[in-house]
Amino acid sequence: MNTPNIVLTRVDNRLVHGQVGVVWTSSIGANLLLVANDDAAKSELQQELMAATAETSGVGIRFWSLEKTISTISKASPRQKIFLIIKTPQDALTLAKGGVPIKKLNVGNMHHSGNKVSLTKKVYVDQADIAAFKELVKLGVDVYIQDVPDEKKILIEDVI
Template sequence: MATPDIVLTRIDNRLVHGQVGVVWTSAVNANLLLVANDAAASDPLQQELMTATAESSGVGIRFWTLEKTITTIAKASPRQHIFLVIKTPEDALKLVQGGVPIKEINVGNMHFSEGKEQISKKVFVDQADKDAFNELIDAGVKVYIQDVPEEKQDVLSKF
């Protein structure tokens, strides 16, 4: 199997919204948004809202569980320029450990919740997030915070 053309992998706890669906999709010339998230894969309402955003950008969209992403992404057509959107660092780690060829991860939004500390304007992490980021970095994945394409990448080092 050929390696899938993953043009960007982004962690964003909102998954697909205007910024992802319009700004990032055009910046990386993606023609397919792949939402790898177990909950979204089985939630028709979430899918409907995200599909509307994708359609406004003229790109296709798929909603797969993490497991389906691991077992199926290698079958992607070379014509598919995939923008992989995931919700958490832990999900990213599962995909990498499952063999999905992710070389870089863009961290967009990880909202505040109890027990999380702020590491950038829009990124809050707890120990589980830090552990997952450390494992990703150890696996050779470049992890960086970048809200919009015009901003400079803030590359994460181990916590």
Template sequence: MSEPNIVLTRIDNRLVHGQVGVVWTSSIGANLLLVANDDTANDPLQQELMEATAESSGVGIRFWTIEKTINNIHRASARQKIFIIVRTPEDARKLIEGGVPIDNLNIGNMHFSEGKRQITKQAYMDDKDISDLKVCAAKGASVYVQEVPEDKKQPLEEVI
């Protein structure tokens, strides 16, 4: 089995929306969006909304559980330029610990919720989020905040 061509992995609570499905996808040259999230993999309504965004960008889209992603990512064709989108740092950590070769982990939108503090303009995290991100970095992923492609990358260690 060959290494899958994962061009970017992004944490975004909103998963696939205009910014991810259009701006990021075209900027990185992806031709397949892979939403790796257990809840979304089992939610046809969420999938339908995200499929419309992918279709408007002319790219394929898949909705897989974390486990299915771990078990199947290495079967990807070399011509697939895969953009993985996860909802949480925990999802990203599980993928990396499961052997998914994630080199670049982009932190996008992480909404405020109880117990989370503002880290950047668009990212709110609690101690578990930070711990999960540190594990990803320790396992070799370049972890950084970058809201849109034009923004400068802010390495994790500069924002936490």
């Protein structure tokens, strides 16, 4: 079993879009986008749209369920520089508890819905999100909010 070369994990409820697929991918030197999301793993339409963005950046893209990510990511080649993209902090926690070695968690976009409150202008959370972030920090994950690479990081502990 290899330790996969995960260069960054990002929570973004939009998953792969221009900012993720172009700006972040080039900034971190990733050559593979791994979308770990149960819905996207089953949706051809979502996959087509996200694959077009990856193609623009000249990187590979995979769409795996959370379970497949947990069971398969350790088989990744060391030359794969993986940008792991997930939709929620709960997904990050599921992956981390499942043995996926997430060292850094970049929180990008979490849209407002229901009873979520604002941490920043692009990150809205509820109690379940906060609990997941706190548990990830306890597991030793460096969790921070950063919309784009040239913005200053905001440590999650400073805002929850």
